[in-house]
Every structure is written in C-alpha cells, then in structure tokens.
Amino acid sequence: MSDVVDHAWTDEGDLVESAGPPIARILGACPVPLWGMSSAERLTRSLRRAGVAEVQPWTGAVDLGHRHLLVRDDHVFDAVLIADLARARNLVxxxxxxxxxxxAVDADKAEEAAALLTEGGAIPEGLRAVAPGALSSAYNNALRKREAPYLLPLTAETLPAxxxxxFAGSYKGVTDLVTKYVWPAPALRVTRWCAQRGITPNAVTWLSLALVLLAMAAFWHGWFLSGLAMAWGMTFLDTVDGxxxxxxxxxxxxxxxxxxxIDLVHPPFWYWAWIVGLGAVGLPLADAWxxxxxxVGGYILQRLQEGLFIALFKLEIHIWRRFDSWFRLITARRNPNLILLTIGALVGRPDVGMLAVAWWTVASLLVHTVQxxxxxxxxxxxxxxxxxxR
Structure with a gap:
C-alpha cells in the first residue's frame, strides 16, 4: 500500500476516500507467463491485496453501483500503483x-475508459491522465528505499527485463552488504526457478530452518567449514523466500x-555452538562464557535498541540518516558476523573469528547508543x- 496517500483528492482529480471500494475489470489476454502464472492471475492477486474484492475480465457490462477499475494485463504494475488506483477516481x-x-472511473465513464484502453484515442472529458510518478510516491517505507514505481510492458521479449x-523492486534498500551485493543475482535465478515450479515461500523457509539446525550441529562438533557452508546456504534461502x-x-x-x-532467534544458538565447537577442536576460549x-547479550541489546528507536521516534534506526543506512551494511548482525567467522575458519583460527565477533558487537552497540x-x-x-x- 502507498505510504504517502493520506488525503482525499477532488472529483476533478483523483482520489476520494468516500467513494467506496471499486470493482476491477481486466482487459486483454496476455499469453506471457509471469513468475509462473498468467499476468491476469497476478493482477487479480495484486488487486485483491489492494482491497478490491471483485475482479473479473471485462465483458462490457457496467455495474452502476460501483466505481470501476480497468486494467490492461499486457503491462506489469508496481503494487503501490494498484493500491493507489484502487482509491482513485476519474483518472487514467x-x-x-x-x-x-x-x-479508475465512475460507472458512467467505464465504457469510454475501456474503449480508450483498448482502442486508444483522446482522454474522455472529465478524466485526467497521470503518469506513475504522479500517482504514487517513490518512497517505500516497508522496503526502506526510494525507488520510482514501475509500469512495464509485458511481452516475450521484455519478460527477462x-x-x-x-525482483529488484522486492529488495529492501537498507540491509547488510551480503544481502545487498552478493545474493541478488543468484537469488533471482533461484526465485524464478521456484516460482515456475510452484514452490511456495514457506517451503523455502522450512528448508532454511533445516539448514539452521544442521549448521548448529556442525558448529557444535567443530566442523566449522561445513557448518559455514550450511549457514551461508540458510542466509541465501532467507533472501529467496521473502x-x-x-x-x-x-x-x-x-x-x-x-x-x-527464525531470523530473530537462531543467531545466538549459532554463536553458542561455535564456542562449544572450539573446545572440540582444541582451541577453547579462556573466557568462553x-x-x-x-x-549473545550484545545481539539482544542491539535488537532492543532498534525497538527503542522505533518506540521513541516512530522511525527505524537504520533509515534515519545516510550514515545509519551505511552502517546497517556492516553492523554486528548475522551476515557481517558470519564474514568474520568465515575468515577465522579459513585461516585456521576459528577462535580469533569469534573474538572478532565479540569486539565488533561491542563496537556496534556503542555506535547505536550514540545514534x-x-x-x-x-x-x-x-x-x-x-x-x-526527503
């Protein structure tokens, strides 16, 4: 849903809260599958998520009791555009x-609007044309980024793009450096593969949970490199399922x-298992506890700091200033900590890797306190x- 539309536009323009939910009619029959489904099916899902209960193909019939939302299925619409269209009136x-x-039109304009969408021509009187950037904000608070809403033609040639x-639009803008820079290309391929085969996000999450447990068992026995392979696999699947x-x-x-x-709970168990595993390979820490x-305490405190920031300022700590977003790339969360542990394991000093995590946790806590x-x-x-x- 849009994070910026919080007012009623005028009848001459656009958005009214009082007009009630529209009914939606999909025009066309685009044959190009999109993420394992037809474009019409994906539009239907998007419309229903925007609060439009009735979605059907356009047959020319007009229901005088409702606003009409008419959408071509040979284009792909950003979710924010659909959400704002669902609240709009007298717009093309x-x-x-x-x-x-x-x-998005009143019933008396539905036939004219449908003809415009299918045959072209001049914008009917009483309707106003708007481009995507004029309808919806580029700021997406849920995904922590600023990005123009997309509206893309869908053909066999344009499908890969x-x-x-x-896929890029589904990514959070502020996250850790591995998720942001390493995983996108392979995650796109795996996400497409899963979508085409009907594999659900929850199935991927269950597999990631299995890897959480296997990685913990490997760390516990001192099998650090094999455990890290499973841990990194879990972090990759954590990107894919979302x-x-x-x-x-x-x-x-x-x-x-x-x-x-799963994301919230598992990291402390990995750290505990790693420290136990150090003893199994003859590299026990002198002050293990x-x-x-x-x-573990630093991990919990960081999470509490993030919650406190939201409670005090109604804003996530990582999106306040540019520095805060940059620091989220490297702050002592799971993936940056795994980098330190991986380096330690590769050079044969998994104990030093854990000590590095401890020091980096303290440093990150201090940074968040200053923030x-x-x-x-x-x-x-x-x-x-x-x-x-801004």
Whole structure:
C-alpha cells in the first residue's frame, strides 16, 4: 500500500476516500507467463491485496453501483500503483510515453475508459491522465528505499527485463552488504526457478530452518567449514523466500512470522555452538562464557535498541540518516558476523573469528547508543524523518 496517500483528492482529480471500494475489470489476454502464472492471475492477486474484492475480465457490462477499475494485463504494475488506483477516481494511468493502460472511473465513464484502453484515442472529458510518478510516491517505507514505481510492458521479449525489475523492486534498500551485493543475482535465478515450479515461500523457509539446525550441529562438533557452508546456504534461502513471496504475491502473516521468527532467534544458538565447537577442536576460549555473554547479550541489546528507536521516534534506526543506512551494511548482525567467522575458519583460527565477533558487537552497540543520543537531541527541532523520504 502507498505510504504517502493520506488525503482525499477532488472529483476533478483523483482520489476520494468516500467513494467506496471499486470493482476491477481486466482487459486483454496476455499469453506471457509471469513468475509462473498468467499476468491476469497476478493482477487479480495484486488487486485483491489492494482491497478490491471483485475482479473479473471485462465483458462490457457496467455495474452502476460501483466505481470501476480497468486494467490492461499486457503491462506489469508496481503494487503501490494498484493500491493507489484502487482509491482513485476519474483518472487514467498512462505509461511515461503517454499510453493509457489503466483507469479508475465512475460507472458512467467505464465504457469510454475501456474503449480508450483498448482502442486508444483522446482522454474522455472529465478524466485526467497521470503518469506513475504522479500517482504514487517513490518512497517505500516497508522496503526502506526510494525507488520510482514501475509500469512495464509485458511481452516475450521484455519478460527477462520485467522479472529483473520486479525482483529488484522486492529488495529492501537498507540491509547488510551480503544481502545487498552478493545474493541478488543468484537469488533471482533461484526465485524464478521456484516460482515456475510452484514452490511456495514457506517451503523455502522450512528448508532454511533445516539448514539452521544442521549448521548448529556442525558448529557444535567443530566442523566449522561445513557448518559455514550450511549457514551461508540458510542466509541465501532467507533472501529467496521473502523475494519469492513478494514477486508471486503469496506473502501471508503466518509466513512472515515464521520467517522473521527464525531470523530473530537462531543467531545466538549459532554463536553458542561455535564456542562449544572450539573446545572440540582444541582451541577453547579462556573466557568462553564472557565471550558468549558479550556476543549473545550484545545481539539482544542491539535488537532492543532498534525497538527503542522505533518506540521513541516512530522511525527505524537504520533509515534515519545516510550514515545509519551505511552502517546497517556492516553492523554486528548475522551476515557481517558470519564474514568474520568465515575468515577465522579459513585461516585456521576459528577462535580469533569469534573474538572478532565479540569486539565488533561491542563496537556496534556503542555506535547505536550514540545514534540514539543524537536522535534525542535532534528531536528537539521536530519529528525525525528518514533521509530516504526527503
């Protein structure tokens, strides 16, 4: 849903909260499959997620009791465009080149709007043409990024580029350096493979949970390199399941809780198992319990700091300023810590890798503490705002 539409546009223009939910009609029969489904099926899912209960093919019949949302299925619409169209009135959405591809109109304009979308011509009187950037904001708070909403023609030739753009659109803008720079290319291929075979995001999450447990068992016995292979595999699947859910519009509240619950809980168990494994290979830490307390306690405190920041400032700590977003790339969370552990294991010093994680956890805690103190001072001048929204 749009994060910026919070007002009623005028009848001459666009968006009204009082007009009630529209009914949707899909025009065309695009034969190109998209993420393992027809374009019409994906549009139907998108429309229903936007609160449009009735979605059917256009037959020419008009229901006088409803606003009509008319959409061509030979184009792919960013979810924010569909969400804002569902709340719009007397609008024709065009591509940047000016081609009409969707309309949100009262019933008395539905036939004219349908003719415009299928046959072309002049914009009917009383309707206003808008491009994607004029309809929806480029700022996406949920994905922590600023990115123009996409509206793309769908053909057999454009399909690879369309899926790449949709996949990129499903990515969070502020995340760790591995997720941001290493995983996108292979994750796109695996996400496409899963979508084409009907593999669900929850199935991928179950596999990642299995890898969590196997990695922990390997670390416990001191099999660090094999454990790291499984741990990195888990982090990769953690990228795939979320992207698969977003591009196929199959995300559920239960699946989200399942995925994020695993993400939240498992890292301390990995660190505990690693420290136990050091003893198994003859490299026990002299202050093992102190190190474990620092790493696990620091992980918990960082999570609490993030929650405190949201409670105090109604904003995520990692999207306040440019520095905060940059620091999220390397802060002592799972993937950056795995880098330190991997380097330690590769050079034959997994104990030094764990000590590096402990020191980096302390440093990251200090950085986050300074961020909170600075935010308390900045709030005196007014509410905090993400640099991405400015």
């Amino acid at each position: 959405l065009t591509t940047e080149a000016g081609r009409p591809v969707a309309a 369309v899926e790449r753009r949709m 992207k698969l859910a977003r591009v196929t519009l199959t995300a559920t509240k239960l699946g989200n809780v399942f995925d994020h619950g 102190l190190v474990l307390s620092v790493v 909170i103190v600075q935010a308390l001072g900045a709030r005196r001048s007014g509410p905090l705002q993400s640099w991405l929204a």
